Amino acid sequence: MTDFPNFQWAQVGYALLTLFIVINYGMVMTAVVRKIGARVGGRYGIPVWQNYVDLLKNIALRSKISHGVMYYLGPVFRLTGGVGLLMFVPTIYGSEWHQNFSYAGDLILALYFVFFGTLGMALGAGESGHPHSAIGVSRGLAQVTMAELPLALGVYALSLQYGTLDITKIVAAQQGSIFNWTLFTNPIATVAAMIAFVGTMMRSPFDVAMAPQEIPIGPPTEYHSSYLALMQTNRALFPVAKVVIYMNLFFGGATSWAEFAIKVFCLYMVSVVIGVVHPRFRVEQSIRFFLKWGLPIGVLAILVV
Amino acid sequence: MMREILYRLKDRYHFGTPTFQRDDLCFVTVKRDELRAILTELRDVEGFTHLTLLTAVDWLEERLFQLTYLINNREANLTLGLRVMLEREDEPGATTGDTIHDLWPTAATYQRELNEMFGINFPGSPRVDEEFILEGWTDLPPYRRDFDSLAYSQQTYNDLPGRKTHDPRDHMKKALYPNYLKEAE
Amino acid sequence: MKDVDDKFRKNTDPVPMREELKPRSVTTPDGQTIEIEPLRDYFCDARPKVHPKAYSKIVEDFYNWARSNSLWILGFGTGCGAIEMRPLMTPRFDAYRYGIQWRPTPRQASLLVISGYLSVKTLKRAIRAYEQMPQPKYVMGLGSCTINGGMYWDSYNTIKQLDDYLPVDMYVAGCMPRPEALLHGFMELKKRIRSGKAEGANDYAENFDRYKANQKAVIKDWDMPDYNW
Numbered sequence: 024m025t026d027f028p029n030f031q032w033a034q035v036g037y038a039l040l041t042l043f044i045v046i047n048y049g050m051v052m053t054a055v056v057r058k059i060g061a062r063v064g065g066r067y068g069i070p071v072w073q074n075y076v077d078l079l080k081n082i083a084l085r086s087k088i089s090h091g092v093m094y095y096l097g098p099v100f101r102l103t104g105g106v107g108l109l110m111f112v113p114t115i116y117g118s119e120w121h122q123n124f125s126y127a128g129d130l131i132l133a134l135y136f137v138f139f140g141t142l143g144m145a146l147g148a149g150e151s152g153h154p155h156s157a158i159g160v161s162r163g164l165a166q167v168t169m170a171e172l173p174l175a176l177g178v179y180a181l182s183l184q185y186g187t188l189d190i191t192k193i194v195a196a197q198q199g200s201i202f203n204w205t206l207f208t209n210p211i212a213t214v215a216a217m218i219a220f221v222g223t224m225m226r227s228p229f230d231v232a233m234a235p236q237e238i239p240i241g242p243p244t245e246y247h248s249s250y251l252a253l254m255q256t257n258r259a260l261f262p263v264a265k266v267v268i269y270m271n272l273f274f275g276g277a278t279s280w281a282e283f284a285i286k287v288f289c290l291y292m293v294s295v296v297i298g299v300v301h302p303r304f305r306v307e308q309s310i311r312f313f314l315k316w317g318l319p320i321g322v323l324a325i326l327v328v
Numbered sequence: 329m330m331r332e333i334l335y336r337l338k339d340r341y342h343f344g345t346p347t348f349q350r351d352d353l354c355f356v357t358v359k360r361d362e363l364r365a366i367l368t369e370l371r372d373v374e375g376f377t378h379l380t381l382l383t384a385v386d387w388l389e390e391r392l393f394q395l396t397y398l399i400n401n402r403e404a405n406l407t408l409g410l411r412v413m414l415e416r417e418d419e420p421g422a423t424t425g426d427t428i429h430d431l432w433p434t435a436a437t438y439q440r441e442l443n444e445m446f447g448i449n450f451p452g453s454p455r456v457d458e459e460f461i462l463e464g465w466t467d468l469p470p471y472r473r474d475f476d477s478l479a480y481s482q483q484t485y486n487d488l489p490g491r492k493t494h495d496p497r498d499h500m501k502k503a504l505y506p507n508y509l510k511e512a513e
Numbered sequence: 514m515k516d517v518d519d520k521f522r523k524n525t526d527p528v529p530m531r532e533e534l535k536p537r538s539v540t541t542p543d544g545q546t547i548e549i550e551p552l553r554d555y556f557c558d559a560r561p562k563v564h565p566k567a568y569s570k571i572v573e574d575f576y577n578w579a580r581s582n583s584l585w586i587l588g589f590g591t592g593c594g595a596i597e598m599r600p601l602m603t604p605r606f607d608a609y610r611y612g613i614q615w616r617p618t619p620r621q622a623s624l625l626v627i628s629g630y631l632s633v634k635t636l637k638r639a640i641r642a643y644e645q646m647p648q649p650k651y652v653m654g655l656g657s658c659t660i661n662g663g664m665y666w667d668s669y670n671t672i673k674q675l676d677d678y679l680p681v682d683m684y685v686a687g688c689m690p691r692p693e694a695l696l697h698g699f700m701e702l703k704k705r706i707r708s709g710k711a712e713g714a715n716d717y718a719e720n721f722d723r724y725k726a727n728q729k730a731v732i733k734d735w736d737m738p739d740y741n742w
Contacts, residue, residue: 065604073583073612080583080623083576085564085714086648240617247620247647462670463634464528464734470669476521478667483523484731485673488661 037120038110042260044280045109045267049259050074052288056295063299078255084248090151097147098246098253104140105261108133112267115283116194116276130178130188133268137174137223140261141167144242151245159241162306163232169313170222170229176321177216181272183328184209190268194276204275212324213273217293218317220269222309224262224291226298229309266290330354330406333374341366344411355396355409360426363412367397367431376401376408379431382438384446388473391416393423393448420447420469427453445471528734558738561718564648566709573709580623580649581706582612584699587622589642592629593689594655600692613699619645624702627679629689630658630671636678637732643679644741648714651682651706653698656689663688677727680713680720 054071061068089095111129115121145164148156184205185193197203206213222229232241243254266287270276274290277283304312334346334356344357358366370376378400385394393414400407417423421443427450429436437460439450444460447469459465468475501508536550552558567573590598601608602615616622619642631639643652654675657663662673675681682705685698705711717724721740729735 061607061609066607067610068607069609069612069614076579076583076612077585079576079579083579084623084647084649086562088647243621244618245620251621461634463637464732466526466528466733467524467669475669476518477669479517479519479521480523480669481662481667481673482517484669485662485671486677487666488674491661491666 034122034124038123041114041121041123042106042109045114045263046256046260048284048287049263050078052263052291053259056291060295060299074255074259078252081248081252081255087248087250090245093146093150094245095147095250097144097150098250098257100143100147101140102253102257102260104136104138104143105257105264107139108136109260109264109267111136112264112271113191113194113276114267115280116191116198116271116278118278122191125189125191129190130182130193130272133190134171134175134178137265137268138167138171140257148242148245153244155240155244156242159232159244163241166229166232166306166309167223169310170219170317172219172313173215173317173321174219174223176318177212177219177324178272180209180212180215180321180324180328181205183325184212190271194271197275198278201275205273206275209324209328211320211327215317215321215324216269216273218313218320220265220290221294221297222313222317223265224294226294228298228301228304230298231303231306231309234303262291263287329404330408333370333406333408337366337369352405353407353409355411357411357413360412360414363397363410364426364428364431366410367399367428370399370408371431374401375403376406378402379428379434379438380407382428382435382442384442384448384471386446386471386473387416393446395425395442395448397428414448418474420472421449423447424449424451427451427456429453445469447472531734531736534736552736552738556738556741558740560721560740561644561714563715563718574707577707577709581703584611584613584624584651584703585616585622586613586624586626587619587642587646588615588617589619589625589639590628591631591635591639592656592658594626594628597655597689597692597695598626598628601695606692606696608696608699611696611699611703619643620647622646623649624651624653625679626653626655627659627675627681628655630656630663630665630668631675632670633672633731634670636672636728637737640678640728641737641741649712650714651702651711652679652713653683653685653702654681655685655695655698656687658688660684660686672731678724678731680716680724682711682713 051071051074054069054074058068058071110123111125111132113122113125141164145160148160181193182188185196187193193205197205197208201207225233227234233243234240243251246254267283269290270283270286274286277286330348330352334343334354337343341362342359346354346356348354376399380398380400381396382398383396385396387394393416395412395414397410397412398407399410412425414423414425423446425439425442425448427435427439429439429450429452436454436456439453440456440458440460442448443450443456444462444465450456462470467480470477470480534551536548538546538548540546567576586598590596600606601613619625623646625639625643625646627639643650652675654660658665658671659675659681662668662671665671666673672678683698683702685694687694690698702711725739
């Protein structure tokens with residue numbers, strides 16, 4: 024373990040603790056968001072613990088059908104994407120415990136992990152043999168690929184601005200005042216990245232690949248019981264992990280769990296609010312949107328820096 | 329309006345006595361070999377551009393099938409029903425009608441349904457022999473009157489014992505006005 | 514019944530299997546000749562298994578509690594009752610607050626609601642959907658049509674008793690039952706699940722031959738494997 028500077032075994036335990044907190048936070052938060060959506064529509068909505076019950080029920084199902092090794096690995100990859108994303112990003116700045124395994128070049132790795140889960144899912148859904156899965160996953164991949172473009176450009180602009188690829192250093196540079204946040208020091212890159220953010224959160228208007236009302240819910244069509252439970256866990260974890268990256272890069276990071284909770288919730292609500300007022304885009308429409316608006320803003324961000 | 333159209337046509341074709349349901353809805357019986365000419369003229373000259381429906385009636389005792397072509401003139405809001413009588417054959421598919429799918433493509437679907445439900449065949453109509461609603465049906469066409477639907481269902485599906493039938497009129501009287509009935513007695 | 518024709522006898526001829534489903538030998542693009550049997554090649558038709566309950570009663574009770582509070586309904590509507598199910602999603606009835614959700618695929622659903630009369634053609638699809646759901650699974654029949662045929666008691670093409678063909682856990686009477694009655698039915702079903710009596714899937718596996726015989730008696734063109742995974 025000499026290759027990793029500053030590595031201590033205790034970090035593994037701390038990282039697992041982070042993971043545990045984030046999963047539970049994600050479970051409750053997605054339920055609360057659904058409840059808010061229901062209240063907007065005049066309904067009571069689901070109980071806040073509903074996600075746990077669903078998870079438990081899926082684990083408790085008695086029969087499982089596997090369609091092969093890749094089918095089994097699909098949700099595993101998906102969850103790996105979420106866990107990996109969280110593990111290599113410092114969750115709480117300045118905290119010894121929740122620094123996780125961040126290191127000098129972790130920004131590149133994080134960008135990779137954002138995409139990793141979708142790719143794994145593509146392999147798994149392909150093996151499930153259901154035509155809707157294959158259609159859904161190809162649509163999802165096309166859309167996510169396009170949405171990643173503005174993010175990548177925004178992140179390059181950021182690394183040029185701060186001269187580093189280390190998320191911890193980027194967060195450190197934003198401490199002190201609210202006007203040190205990238206949001207104010209580099210608003211164009213922030214806008215570019217936020218377009219990608221809304222695009223990859225799998226909420227309306229960019230959720231055509233996964234929405235239950237479309238071609239039966241796309242990639243997870245064949246997934247059930249424990250496989251689905253794994254994906255549900257990821258669906259709680261992954262958005263939070265993704266928001267953590269954005270929070271660190273553009274919104275000054277978090278120095279305590281309370282700040283973390285508030286910032287993540289607010290950022291998540293951005294995509295929710297956009298989602299409730301916009302109808303769903305078709306895939307080619309959203310691709311055109313990202314190319315037309317996201318890409319030029321991203322290029323502009325790099326040029327300005 | 330409708331009467332004028334019928335006057336214009338009646339010299340050239342053999343019409344039965346028209347039945348006027350309303351001013352804008354009329355049924356008239358025509359001869360089978362003139363049907364195509366009448367339909368074409370009504371569609372192209374008189375503006376009856378829309379085939380509303382094509383259906384059949386089984387006159388079991390008279391040994392006839394009646395085909396009803398309901399056509400509609402949207403601009404003038406007129407609906408005309410043309411009745412054609414066919415000889416009824418017992419063998420399903422032995423009775424044949426004349427296809428009009430080239431006048432209205434939608435007629436092909438109606439003719440497919442008639443072939444399945446009444447056993448009236450329309451040679452030349454697209455996909456007329458394919459199954460329409462029923463899957464794997466081997467019995468008589470179910471809309472024919474010699475097909476006994478009740479007997480078929482009793483021989484095919486299990487009944488739940490204990491099912492009672494009430495005459496709705498008497499039952500509701502008893503349920504709602506018990507005193508009234510007593511007084512009437 | 515006085516208006517039954519005693520002389521009428523239904524035709525019991527078997528329906529020939531469709532050409533493309535028959536076992537045959539085909540020549541591949543490579544020039545090989547292979548034997549194919551479409552009904553067996555693409556599907557696994559192993560019989561359903563009886564799945565035992567969890568060993569410990571406490572665990573099983575806990576699981577049953579979770580199952581009852583997370584009823585995922587397959588969005589499969591037959592007959593007029595499908596209309597009565599939609600209001601349950603709306604603010605007025607809001608079934609979501611009881612943990613009831615609609616899923617678009619049978620693989621993720623645990624409750625199949627037969628919402629009204631089932632024609633023979635739809636029965637075939639309902640059986641396929643039911644068999645693809647993971648165990649434990651529940652069936653709910655809405656309306657008199659599923660109980661004794663209802664107003665379709667003399668129809669040539671609708672089944673009369675749903676529990677001849679699928680193991681039904683709960684019936685909701687009415688023609689059609691209102692959404693309130695449906696909600697009540699869901700609550701009763703929850704109680705039944707919690708008490709551990711809702712073992713319809715195991716019942717289906719145990720009496721598989723009887724159910725299959727009943728199903729095949731009405732579905733004449735059986736063009737699918739005996740059990741659809």
